[in-house]
Amino acid sequence: MLDVIIIGAGPAGNLAALNIAKAGFSVEVYDWRTKIGDKLCTGIIGHSCFKEFPPAEHEIYRSSSSADIVSPSGKTYLINHRNPQAYVINRVSYVESFADKAVKAGAVYRLNQKVTSIDVSDQEVSVISESKGRNHSATCKAVIIATGFGSPLLKMAGLGNGEHKNFLTGCQTTVSTEGLSRPKVFLGSNIGRGSFGWLVPTQNNQALVGLATSRKLNGHMDNLTKLLKTQGYYKEIESPERKWGIPVKPSTPTYNQRALSVGDAAGLTKPTTGGGIYYSLLSGQLAAKTLIKALNQGDLSSKQLKPYESEWKRLLNSEIKLGNVARGIFESLRDSQIEFLISKLMTDDVRKDVLEANGVSFDWHGRIINSAFMHSVFGKYLSLVTPELEQKPSDINSTGSIEVA
Template identity: 40%
Template sequence: MNKIDFQCIIIGAGPAGARAAYELSKTQKDILIIDYRNKLGDKLCTGIIGKNCADEFGLDKDLIYHEANSADIYSPDNNHYSLHSKDSKAMIIDRVKYIKRLTNLAKNNGVKIYKNSRVQSISINNNKVQLSYKSLNKIYNVTSKTIIIASGLENKLLTDIKLNTLDKKHILNGSQIIIKNHLNIKNTKVFLGSKYGLQGFGWTVPINQNKLLIGVLTKGKSKEITKSFMKNLLDQYQIKKTDTKEIKSWGIPIKPIEKTYAERTLVIGDAAGLVKPLTGGGIYYSQLSGKIAAEIISKALSENSFNEDTLSEYEIKWKNKIDSEIKRGNKMREILFNFSDQKLSQLLNFSLTNKLILKILLSKEISFDNHFKSFEKFIYNKNIIKIYSNSKSKLIKSIIPSLKKHILN
């Protein structure tokens, strides 16, 4: 048998790939990460992670820009609601440094990293995986016993191994720009309504005292919407125009691919479509899938068994963890983001001005990382049911039964 270069090659060094590499390096040697970037982890992202994610995977304090225990919600009719929690629900982190630290931990365990290298093709035969990658305009080949695909929306690699790619219908468009924080915005703001595109919303997220993220996530043309959104904000605060050429866009999948494993292969993170559907956040699910993938690949290498039956355990495990969250989250997205502006404004005004509802929404039971479980606790709360059912509004009175019917069934 020809010499095999590596035990596992991980394509992509985002949160999913970096986590998989680090976890796998604890039990295995001869691991390689290939990433097309020179600056690992440098991707458009708000850098918001929930407390569950930080607790589960660890987070050094120096990587946190600030903890978030408050947010402002703006309804389609421009009413403004401030939410304040005693405890932090999420953190704004330096994503690039976070990934760098994780890959350095993997590197310290012997993992090799090829930067500025883009995988061109994958082929699998009975005893190895062969990858072709391009670096500095030259093509190289490398072999491995297994691969983990963590390369985001690069669908071509999935077709090489005969896996279905991400469905374009289930990919949202995100656009974001970083500007100087002239606006003196101190907490995250979320803007809802049809002006942000089909099933869209806008945000401003202060990174620190000097920098501010402005962005939009939508099924529409997010870049144009972001330009308009930013212009309105700057006009409102009488700030001179910022160059809109700096707006960057990216795609976010909100439904998993049909199958996330193949012979000698696992697909994780955004590449597998493992993202929180309501917000488009991917850091938590990426790390979760990366850790599970490392466990399954390590077991496969120890047993020298790389067939689909062996590797299918990966999909079983991630589905046990988050499949219900993703499926129900998509149902929640379809319902909540398809309300008319008038109905959404009415629902927000009723919900976010009621002290008891706010108290429950901001309680420790409601998690930033587990949207559906939090939603389920909310709509089954006896006090919540009573408040909504006693409303004189037909819309408000029917909202809980309607959500139960369409989401929980």
């Protein structure tokens, strides 16, 4: 019997596989894709992710210390940092690089294999997969569900009902551009109320155009591409649109007897942008740590695996809650309110205090959200547009739970 089967060769599954294999346990990774890492994504990571899980030089398209925010009326505001805050990477080779290391450490990859069922018993986990019409079955001591957004396998492993109630739909295409030097973020109801769009230069005069929305797409992607085309931001669309879900709230429990969920499957992303590569890596790392301890002790009970959830909560819960407060506010704003807030946020003093201050991080948006609310001037403007706000960031304590007065 194998020690561990991991379903999903994304960043979360691959890093967990690497660490489990390095600890000397047998591990197999299943993915229905033939190309590891080739999942819809823009490939932006922040500086903390870059430092903790560094991409190789050839995996980096560009670093970015600045970005443009384009308001609903089309006014462009520049955010500028002294040092790079974000990196646009070749996501496929970055994610593959973790798998390559895992293979070197002894992990076995079974690609083009779709896992169709999991059965967890007191003694083992049995996993059935399918490839080219043929079924394959295997047993293991524990399973990690690293399947990304929305998988029925979660429910089979006793990890919630397998549905993400709160999610964004992300839609993206590749375009040809010229002379685009930094990412641009577009806001406003012409893109979709509560949505945001992006134009991110990658390499060879190409860029990614996309949007994320918690509502139905309703032609908003067409609006965005048309708008950007008429404004001369790109020349041609080079690939068909693709869309995929992004969970913005954790799907708990993320542990059960012989089973853990990680990354998007566990709903661990930044609710502000929907970025999930960093949290996937962090949760893959934490899941491996808990599982290695449990395997060494020969105890894979739910009680023994619970520390995984306690650890990711300690690390991420307050960030995710703050991010969702900010998202809730953003989604409620009318164009005129967004226009007003951006114009105030981008005044020299506020911008330097809130967006360009030392310690501001693209990976930890909670700091930006907190300093926006606490800012002596901007905080008042925020209260003006959000008077009926039920949860303020200050209500969220460091463990991410809401303090009820």
